Amino acid sequence: MSASDAYPPFAALVRSFIAAPPDGLDAEYQRLVAALWSEGKLTDLALDAVPSVIAALDEAGPDRQGHIAVLLGLLAEAEYPRLDGPVATAVRAGLDRYLELVRGGASGQPLTLALLYLLAHFPADRDRVLAVTGGLALDDEERTRLERGLAELDPADPDLGKVWPAPSAWDMDEENAAHAKAAVRALTPEQIRKNWENDTRTVWAFSGHIAYWALSNGAPARLPIPAVPDWTFEQRDPGPTDRLFGERAAVLRCPTCHGPIEVHETGARCAPCATSYLSANGILDLSNGVRDGQGSHEATADLLQKLSEMPKMGLYYETFLRPNYLRLAGTNIGYEITPDDEYAYIREHLRGTEGPVVDVAAGAGRWTEIVAEAVGTERLTAVDLLLPMLNVLRGKLPEVPAVMGSALNLPFADGSVGAVNLWNALQAFPDDAEQGIAEIGRILRPGGVFTMMTFRWSDDPIARYFQASHFFPSRPEGHLLFELEQLRQWLAAAGLTVRDEKADVGTFVFITAERTA
Numbered sequence: 001m002s003a004s005d006a007y008p009p010f011a012a013l014v015r016s017f018i019a020a021p022p023d024g025l026d027a028e029y030q031r032l033v034a035a036l037w038s039e040g041k042l043t044d045l046a047l048d049a050v051p052s053v054i055a056a057l058d059e060a061g062p063d064r065q066g067h068i069a070v071l072l073g074l075l076a077e078a079e080y081p082r083l084d085g086p087v088a089t090a091v092r093a094g095l096d097r098y099l100e101l102v103r104g105g106a107s108g109q110p111l112t113l114a115l116l117y118l119l120a121h122f123p124a125d126r127d128r129v130l131a132v133t134g135g136l137a138l139d140d141e142e143r144t145r146l147e148r149g150l151a152e153l154d155p156a157d158p159d160l161g162k163v164w165p166a167p168s169a170w171d172m173d174e175e176n177a178a179h180a181k182a183a184v185r186a187l188t189p190e191q192i193r194k195n196w197e198n199d200t201r202t203v204w205a206f207s208g209h210i211a212y213w214a215l216s217n218g219a220p221a222r223l224p225i226p227a228v229p230d231w232t233f234e235q236r237d238p239g240p241t242d243r244l245f246g247e248r249a250a251v252l253r254c255p256t257c258h259g260p261i262e263v264h265e266t267g268a269r270c271a272p273c274a275t276s277y278l279s280a281n282g283i284l285d286l287s288n289g290v291r292d293g294q295g296s297h298e299a300t301a302d303l304l305q306k307l308s309e310m311p312k313m314g315l316y317y318e319t320f321l322r323p324n325y326l327r328l329a330g331t332n333i334g335y336e337i338t339p340d341d342e343y344a345y346i347r348e349h350l351r352g353t354e355g356p357v358v359d360v361a362a363g364a365g366r367w368t369e370i371v372a373e374a375v376g377t378e379r380l381t382a383v384d385l386l387l388p389m390l391n392v393l394r395g396k397l398p399e400v401p402a403v404m405g406s407a408l409n410l411p412f413a414d415g416s417v418g419a420v421n422l423w424n425a426l427q428a429f430p431d432d433a434e435q436g437i438a439e440i441g442r443i444l445r446p447g448g449v450f451t452m453m454t455f456r457w458s459d460d461p462i463a464r465y466f467q468a469s470h471f472f473p474s475r476p477e478g479h480l481l482f483e484l485e486q487l488r489q490w491l492a493a494a495g496l497t498v499r500d501e502k503a504d505v506g507t508f509v510f511i512t513a514e515r516t517a
Contacts (some may be wrong), residue, residue, distance in 0.1 A: 010035055010049050017067075018060050025087045026216065031068050033462065036071070040465055042078045047087050050075060057101065065101065066114035070099075070112035070208060074123040074462070077204055077285060081197050083123065092122055099132045107138045108219045112201060115212035117143060120149025141166035148203045153196045158185050160192065163199045164470070165206055165324035177248060182404060191463045198471035204318060205469035206328065212462055213333040221335040223323050229347035236396070238282035240265040243283070244401045248381050251356050251416035255286050255409050282394050286405040322366070322424065328467060329455035342453060343370045346421065349451050349500065349512040350374040355418025358383060360407050360440065360517075361425030364401075365393030371421050372397060379418075383410065407436045412443040419449045426454040430480035441494025444515035452497055452511045456503060457481050467507075 001402055013032045020028040036046040036053075053075075072091050078200040079085030085095050105112030116138075119129045129150060138146070144167040161180065162170035186197065214220055239246050242263045244250075249263035254270035261270045267279040268286070275289035326332040345368060350357070351374045359368045362382035372380055384390050390402040403413045407429060408420070420440045426433050440450055458464045470479040484503055491498060494517035502510040 010045060011052065011127060014052060014059075017057060018064055025064075025067075030461070033071055033074070037074050037078060039461065040074075040078060042075065042087055042471070046075055046078075047090060048117070050087060050090035051356055054091075054097060056314075057094070057097055058092070062111055063283060066111040066294075069098070069101075069114035069118045070212050070215065070462070073118040073121060073204070073208060074465075076118070080201065083121065084244075088121070091118075092125070095122060095125055095128070099307050102134055102136070105136055106223075107136060110211065110214035110219065111212050112136065112209070113142070113220075116146050117204065117207040117211045118147050120207060123152050128152040133166060142170035144168040145203050145207050147485070149207070153193065155189060155192060158184055158192045158196060160187075160195045160199060161473070163203050164472070165321070165327070166203075169320060186241060189411070196478075198476060202352070202470050203471075205466045208469075209328060209331075209463065209466035212335055212466065213331065213359045217334055220327075220333045234424070235359075238398065241267060241279040241282075241284060241401075244282050245381075246378070248356055248379065248401065251412050252290075252403075253411055253413045255405060255411045256289055260413075261411075281391065282398070283387070283390050283404055285387075285404045286403050286411040304361050326424075328470065330508045331343070331463065331467075332508070336505050337508055342367070342423070345453070345502075345510050346370045346423065346451060347374045350421065350449065351417055353419040353449050355448070356381065356416065357419045357421070358410070358412065360410065360422045360436075361385075361428060362390070362393055362402070362418055363425070364389045365396045367421065367423040368393060368397060368400065372400060375380070375419065378386075384408070397501065406430050408439060410439045410443050414442055414464065415445045417443045417448060418445060419451070421446060422450070422452045422454075424453050426452065430475065434480065437487075437490045437496070438494045441491075441496050443514060444496075446515055446517075448515040450491075450511075450513045450515070452509075452513075454487070454509050455481050456484050456487075456507050456509050458507050482505070482509070487511070 008034060017028040017032045036043050038050055048359060053068060053072060055066055060068060062230055072094070076088045076091040079088050098118055102112060102115040102119065105115060116133070119133070122129060132148070133146060133203065136515045142249070148163055148167050184192070189286055198328040211218055216268045242265060245263050252261050252263065252268070253259065254261045254273060254275060256275050257270060257273040259270050259272035261268045261277070263284070267274070268277040268284055270289070277289050278285050326337070330337060344487070347370060353375060357371065357380045359371050359380065359382045363385045363386070365382065368380070368382050377397065380400050382393055382397070382400055382402045383405050384392065384402070385404065385406055387404055390404060403411060407425070411453055420443065422440065426436060429436055444450060458467060467481060468479050472479065487509065488498065491513050495515055496513035497516045498511060498513050500510070502508070
C-alpha cells in the first residue's frame, strides 16, 4: 500500500498542489509542506509520505518540480546531524530521478537551484552528484556551495568558517589563512564538530533561500559587487585628539561611571573615576579604560598593534559580505533595494537635523559617508566596537572622529545628541536589541531624529526557516531577526515616536523616529 493510499488526505494535497492555478500555487504548496514539516521538524506523516512526494516529480510540470525538490531538501535535513535517518534515507532513494532532472538544467535557473539544494544533502553520493553537475557550467558560488554541502568532516584538518555566502568568496591571503587555521587549532573536538555542522546548515540555508525565492520570482539577479580594493594600513597623524573632536567632545561621557570626560591631546580622562582612555589614528577607545598609573604605555602599544592587524577584513566585509547579507536578511535576491535607495533614505530623513550626530555601529563607514553628506562632517561622530572597521572608516573620512565603544552603553550624555543613525546593524546584537534602542532614546534630545534600517522575519514559514538557519560567529545558536510590532514596542518604550516606516519590500525595515518624551 502506498503512502497516498494510506493517507488519502495527503494524496489529495499532492493532487491539489499539482493542479493548482498559478494564483493558488503558494497556498496549496504551504498546505502540502505543513502536512510533513513545520519549523524544521517532521510530522508523523513525513516518513510514509516521502515516496509519494518523489513520485510527484513525474506528475508535476517543470514549474512545480522545483517546489517538490525544495520540500524534499527540507525533509532530508530535518534529522540532521544524522544523514542516515529514516526520512533522509527515504529521500535519498530518489537520487536517480533527481540526477536525471538536473542533467538538463542551467546555472541560475529556478529548477536547477532547487535541485542543487536537494542534492547537497547526499555526501555519501558525492562523486555521482559532482560527476553529473560538473557538466552544468555552474557559477563559482553555486558549485562551491554544492561541494561544501557534500563534504564530510576531516577532524585532522577541519576547514571551518569559510562557507558564507559561498566557499568561493573566501580567497584568503597567506596571513589571514594562517590566522584562521590557528583559531581552528584552539578548538576542542566537540567544538570542531559543532562548527562543522553549523557551517553545513548555513550552506544549505543560503542555497535553499535563493532557490525558494527563485521558484516564485525567476532567476536571481547577479549582484554588481565590486572587487575588494587594495588598501594598506598606514599610521596617520590626525593631530591632537581634542582638536579632532572639537565641540563634539562636550557630549561624551565615561562608559565606566557615566561621569563627564575631558578629551586631551592623546586621549581622554574621567576625573570622577580616575580612568584614562587612549586614542590612536583619530579613534578614541572608550571600550577599555586604564586606571591612573596602571600600564598606560603598554595599553597604548597594544592599541597601536591592533590597529595594524587584518585591516583588509573591514573592506572585505563592506564590499562583499554585506551585499550578500542583504540577500538573506532582506530577501533582496532580486536586488529590489539598491545602495542608492538606502542612501536616499538617509539623506532625506537626516538632512535638516540639528546638533551633534552619531553614527552607531558605523562599521567601515559605508553609510557614515552618506550621513556626512546629509549633516556635514563637523558635527558627526562614528561609533563601533570593531577596531579594523573604524580604521577603514578613518581612512575614508579623516575629518570624522571615531569612538570605539558599545552600542549597549553609548558613551554620550543623556539628551545630548540631535540625530542618531543605526543602519544595517540592529540584527548584529539581536538578543540585546531592546537595550540598544533604549540607549539611543536616552542620548537623543527632545525632537532628535533616529534613522534605522534592519530586517524582519519573512511572513512565509519556509523563507523564515532559511533566514533562521544561518549560524554566524556573532550568534552561533542561529540567526535572529525581528517582528515589526516588536520593533515598534521597543521604540515606544524608548520615548521614540515613529514618523516614517517602510517595510513592504522584501523583509527590509526602514524607520525614522523622533524623540518625543
